[in-house]
Amino acid sequence: MTHEIAVIPGDGIGQEVTPAAVEVLEAIDAVDFDFIEGEAGDAVKAETGEALPEETRELAADADATLFGAAGETAAEVILPLRQVVGSFANVRPARSYPGLDAVQPDTDIVFIRENTEGVYKGIESEISEGVTTCTRVITEDASEKIAEYGFSYAKQNGYDDVTIAHKANVMRTTDGLFLGAASAVGDDRGASYDTALMDALAMHLVMNPQDYGVVICPNLAGDMLSDLAAGLVGGLGLLPSANIGEDNALFEPVHGSAPDIAGEGIANPSAMILSAAMLLDHLGYDEQGDAVRTAVETVLDSGPRTPDLGGDASTDAVTAAVIDEL
Amino acid sequence: MTHEIAVIPGDGIGQEVTPAAVEVLEAIDAVDFDFIEGEAGDAVKAETGEALPEETRELAADADATLFGAAGETAAEVILPLRQVVGSFANVRPARSYPGLDAVQPDTDIVFIRENTEGVYKGIESEISEGVTTCTRVITEDASEKIAEYGFSYAKQNGYDDVTIAHKANVMRTTDGLFLGAASAVGDDRGASYDTALMDALAMHLVMNPQDYGVVICPNLAGDMLSDLAAGLVGGLGLLPSANIGEDNALFEPVHGSAPDIAGEGIANPSAMILSAAMLLDHLGYDEQGDAVRTAVETVLDSGPRTPDLGGDASTDAVTAAVIDEL
Ligand SMILES: CC(C)[C@H](C(=O)O)[C@@H](O)C(=O)O
Ligand SMILES: CC(C)[C@H](C(=O)O)[C@@H](O)C(=O)O
Numbered sequence: 001m002t003h004e005i006a007v008i009p010g011d012g013i014g015q016e017v018t019p020a021a022v023e024v025l026e027a028i029d030a031v032d033f034d035f036i037e038g039e040a041g042d043a044v045k046a047e048t049g050e051a052l053p054e055e056t057r058e059l060a061a062d063a064d065a066t067l068f069g070a071a072g073e074t075a076a077e078v079i080l081p082l083r084q085v086v087g088s089f090a091n092v093r094p095a096r097s098y099p100g101l102d103a104v105q106p107d108t109d110i111v112f113i114r115e116n117t118e119g120v121y122k123g124i125e126s127e128i129s130e131g132v133t134t135c136t137r138v139i140t141e142d143a144s145e146k147i148a149e150y151g152f153s154y155a156k157q158n159g160y161d162d163v164t165i166a167h168k169a170n171v172m173r174t175t176d177g178l179f180l181g182a183a184s185a186v187g188d189d190r191g192a193s194y195d196t197a198l199m200d201a202l203a204m205h206l207v208m209n210p211q212d213y214g215v216v217i218c219p220n221l222a223g224d225m226l227s228d229l230a231a232g233l234v235g236g237l238g239l240l241p242s243a244n245i246g247e248d249n250a251l252f253e254p255v256h257g258s259a260p261d262i263a264g265e266g267i268a269n270p271s272a273m274i275l276s277a278a279m280l281l282d283h284l285g286y287d288e289q290g291d292a293v294r295t296a297v298e299t300v301l302d303s304g305p306r307t308p309d310l311g312g313d314a315s316t317d318a319v320t321a322a323v324i325d326e327l
Numbered sequence: 328m329t330h331e332i333a334v335i336p337g338d339g340i341g342q343e344v345t346p347a348a349v350e351v352l353e354a355i356d357a358v359d360f361d362f363i364e365g366e367a368g369d370a371v372k373a374e375t376g377e378a379l380p381e382e383t384r385e386l387a388a389d390a391d392a393t394l395f396g397a398a399g400e401t402a403a404e405v406i407l408p409l410r411q412v413v414g415s416f417a418n419v420r421p422a423r424s425y426p427g428l429d430a431v432q433p434d435t436d437i438v439f440i441r442e443n444t445e446g447v448y449k450g451i452e453s454e455i456s457e458g459v460t461t462c463t464r465v466i467t468e469d470a471s472e473k474i475a476e477y478g479f480s481y482a483k484q485n486g487y488d489d490v491t492i493a494h495k496a497n498v499m500r501t502t503d504g505l506f507l508g509a510a511s512a513v514g515d516d517r518g519a520s521y522d523t524a525l526m527d528a529l530a531m532h533l534v535m536n537p538q539d540y541g542v543v544i545c546p547n548l549a550g551d552m553l554s555d556l557a558a559g560l561v562g563g564l565g566l567l568p569s570a571n572i573g574e575d576n577a578l579f580e581p582v583h584g585s586a587p588d589i590a591g592e593g594i595a596n597p598s599a600m601i602l603s604a605a606m607l608l609d610h611l612g613y614d615e616q617g618d619a620v621r622t623a624v625e626t627v628l629d630s631g632p633r634t635p636d637l638g639g640d641a642s643t644d645a646v647t648a649a650v651i652d653e654l
Binding site for chain 1: 431452498505535553
């Protein structure tokens, strides 16, 4: 069985790390892929006026899964509609520290399960009179239950004992009250143990005691901020993969952006993108191969060549070759 | 001239740290205070049905300034209306690390200037159909300009070179677009230098490189989360004071809550509350006395008795006495 994968490198270092991930996937003998490339981002917008051309949307819609690199200024115009195209309801963001790498908190292993369809991301905004604007934050019971089901299942399948539901229900009593109530009910129905945490206090505790946390189920924008916070704890965005999971489609992308400051130099760290490809393997049912890729990346991070962001002077290609060697 | 100060200890350790701050203020010979106590919080709600009785509101409204300790479950019912009573538009939250104290990032000195009247705190929520709820986030040009004026002035008066405007205008184009535009225009009009930062990326950078930041001007909820994040960097909430600044009234409170786990034992760290009293002194025009209190707290933190949260075994009273000794 051949899996059709849409490959959208995008802008900046997306053009460098995406081919690296494709090479790694090609090196996995047990799985057959058909890679089809599509355009998105600043460059294609400059040419055609559209950051996400219709062909690219269709490509992602029809593929078995998508690998997305990064976009520059147009990031929101590209990634938000792409998440919709694949029907993503869960944005899965593991943040772990690796032995041997500098980290603010070297003992971190947290997976953020971020609701990915609503909250302030619904795009319902208006200027209701001059100088007075509103954004309508939407929280539904269905989406809250769905993300909680996903989060509790994820914790169980991946052996995380601590589940935390993040919210701000003391201020947003109705919306986050609903999120908290619906997510807690899912935990209760499963007989699962979990904690709930105000998102502000949680930000503090994550900084001080990340080892106390496992899976964190969050509303959309809170998940955006808290997962970036955790990226800071483990050494920055260069190591963080993510998955956008839909009912029968999915998109995988590094948490980092297009990094225009180092783009074109061939020195971008491909780890986050390769780890995103590992999540793609898991998603297609190849957990063993996903684990093998993660182990290879870990080995290289521990004792192989390193790109400049990690204090080394290796190129993207050298790191990618080292990962493939380890497979 | 005698200054009338409303004193609202509230619940839990609020009952222990608030008297400590009052003692410190009483020890300042150059300034005359008249302290009038009011009730608020869980305990008074249990008795009377109201977490914030009308007398307490009036007390805070009529006083020259208010000292507030903490409230328990009713925190939002107490502090949000109290902020309105004093007309607070700016919530000022300094987060600094102290020499000799353990901190995740020992080189932190950041002041969050949090917009304090709007955003999701407007309280405009509804269940628009079963299981579908909305919260209307409001951002106005006036409030955005006002907080930016306050932030840039604060940076200048207090010698901070780095000013950062936090926003999420790539997603909330209209509301945070307005916040970002209005705040940037204030900076431009003043010929001030400043940066702008997406709040998610900022969360990461604050964790990794807090020394790069000085004053951070934020929308309401972002300021809530980012300032708690920074509390985690400097060793927890026990050290963070805050001011809620209105046009001609103000309220001062520690960032920490009522800490029911240690309440009643006489071991709560009074530093955050005493530092809040120092901000009250600044606000009334007694900068010299405010500085003296800060220096005394620093000296005690460095080499005086410490409460258990900082690894010592001193009581609240012993720390308070040591601070007064240093004055
Ligand atoms: C680019 C932006 C729209 C996006 C988001 O807010 O989701 C990004 O920050 C992310 O986390 O992938
Ligand atoms: C208690 C709560 C309403 C409050 C807030 O969200 O402002 C608290 O978190 C704070 O930061 O003072």
